[in-house]
Amino acid sequence: MNGDAPPLAEALRVAASAWHELRSGTSLDRALASAMAAFASANQEPHPRLAAAAKDITYTAVRHLSLIESMLGKLVHRAPEPAAAALLAVALGQLLAPRHAAYTVIDQAVHAAKADSRTRAAGGFVNAVLRNALRRLPALRTELERQPTVAFNAPRWWIDLLREAEPAHFAQILQLQRRPPPLVLRINRRRGSVEDYLQRLRLEGIDASRVGPSALWLRGPRPVHEIPGFDAGEVSVQDAGAQLAVQLLEVENGMRVLDACAAPGGKTAQLAETADELSIDAVELDAERAERIEENLRRTHARDHAQIRVLVADAARPDQFADRRYDRILLDAPCTASGIVRRHPDIPWLRRSADVAQLATLQGRLLDALWPLVEPAGRLLYVVCSVFPEEGARQADRFGARHANARPIALPGIGQSQLRLPPVQGDGWSHGLPSVHDGFFFAMFEKT
Ligand SMILES: C[S@@+](CC[C@H](N)C(=O)[O-])C[C@H]1O[C@@H](n2cnc3c(N)ncnc32)[C@H](O)[C@@H]1O
Incomplete structure (x- = not known):
């Protein structure tokens, strides 16, 4: 031994x-x-x-x-x-x-x-x-x-929902989700270029490849503190699909941004790496998890570049936290997490089928509560790490139908207002989309 x-x-x-x-x-x-x-x-x-x-x-x-x-x-x-x-x-x-x-x-x-x-x-x-x-x-x-429950390692109802969502690819997705997840980093572009960091990894004998604008896939697992530059905030661990959310939000210098369900703060820190002088409110319901936002902000020195308030509050109750409107709102909503089973293989076994409708109701409530906080001509990006349509396309369509002033607008580089991203693992990087990522859904709305 x-x-x-x-x-x-x-x-x-x-x-x-x-x-x-x-x-x-x-x-x-x-x-x-x-x-x-x-x-x-x-x-x-x-x-x-x-x-x-x-x-x-x-x-x-x-x-x-x-x-x-x-x-x-x-x-x-x-x-x-x-x-x-x-x-x-x-x-x-x-x-x-x-x-x-x-x-x-x-x-x-x-x-x-x-x-x-x-x-x-x-x-x-x-x-x-x-x-x-x-x-x-x-x-x-x-x-x-x-x-099937054994071959795909998931309960029957879970397999059926996925088959309905992705008739052509459900088996591939379920098989992929049985594998250990890839380790993907986000390079803090304020601290150095992706090319320089790749070179540094090569010199240290670490095999890695670029899979997105700021995303590197490290082959083989390693504890975070053994990732070069992690403790100094030069890189963060973040799936390449998750990295897309902030890219799609297209924040501009000086904007007011609400990160509505923020812990552990991966996207809050990423926002501060993306534009200058942002004023960010990061809202999180769970006080213990909110502490992890602070840790991430400290590690990445995010407050050197943005004014950030971390607020422990219910995002569905803006009266508890909001004293202004926002140019951009990122709602990375609580969901079944059916797109990130590789990272959390317990998820299918902890969830009950009734959770899908319950979570969809909560997501709808969050969307409705946050929409009045968007400035005219401002945008809201709805994100879930789920591949179930009830939390994705159906949710976004229903929201659009409820609010006459919510105009679905094209996601930059995608050409459509919604993006369904089933989990994949491949080499290369094309059409602005990463080649290795978890499962997500994105929908963008602009206030008219
Ligand atoms: C998908 S995670 C967010 C991940 C985060 N955006 C990131 O990139 O690191 C959803 C978060 O929403 C929080 N949450 C759930 N319900 C909430 C609510 N009503 N108000 C605010 N936060 C909530 C959960 O505790 C969880 O931390």
Whole structure:
């Protein structure tokens, strides 16, 4: 085993606790944070890379969630206790996406079982199930992957919605969303050119290519603090599709801009990198998340170039925060996040089908509440990281129909007022659109 890596048994234990919480309805990142905190309080000085290793194991398992749970159903006669089931699930994930030799995974899973009072008695059982799984894995996988929910690793209703939205490409999108996400950076053009930064990466032996006007795709994952220039704010991590929002908004020097749903502040910082002397209000409902906007603004030195107020408020209640109108409003609305499943593979498993209509109602409320704040001849850009039409084209069409003074106008360089951007991953960069990006929808309106 790699001397620099934490013991696999410990990583499996943390991952198993996180899995258990995830399957009780907690988001993956919260589940991991709480599992890691519980492990750290019960064990002195966990290995510095334990959290990263547990994260990798849990994400890998969630990318195979449906296969793992279907396999378990075939491998055991009675459902195991939840703690043992969780340990088996994350260990099966390691057998499916081999990072370690299978015998190491099984041995370490048994160690993990014995080290925890909730699974101690199940050590022999864990061993037997994993050995059996290993023997039957190829055949079971082929058999189970005939079911769409297993092949696409998503609930049935999710697959059906995507099929309806993208009849020709839904399978491709679902397959792509099972893969780990690309690491894409936004170069802070105030601090240097894309060409110079690419050259710097080359000198440091880091493989990267340009995929958008300010976007670079770094091959291979790496912690953010190990990205050259990240801590100094020279670059930020931001998907190339997400970077389009601020580009499409076409802010000009001195404008008043509202970033209506702003945390963690990726686009707020990008606005300040784009034009001079902007006056930006960044509104965010969640106070804890609003702190991340401040962190991002500090790291990127955004306030050297713009006046920025971070306001903790409900964007649907302008009386709580607005004392003026805006030339540009960016509404990056809360949504199902169906376009960013690569980054958050837990999303399809946490959402319920009723969430789509509920979120669409919230988006409609936000649009209606913010529209009066747009100056005459000002613009509002509506953005969601979703590929479901209810949150995209249908939402924008309904908004346009409700407001006679909201004129859909062409998105710059696109020629249409709406842009549906299903997730893709390819090389090159053409027609102003990045070649690697998550799934988004954009719609622009001008006040007449
Ligand atoms: C898609 S994220 C925004 C990402 C951000 N624009 C960026 O680029 O970093 C949506 C954000 O809206 C916030 N939010 C949800 N409902 C809100 C509301 N009613 N008012 C303000 N913010 C809200 C969420 O907490 C979340 O941080």
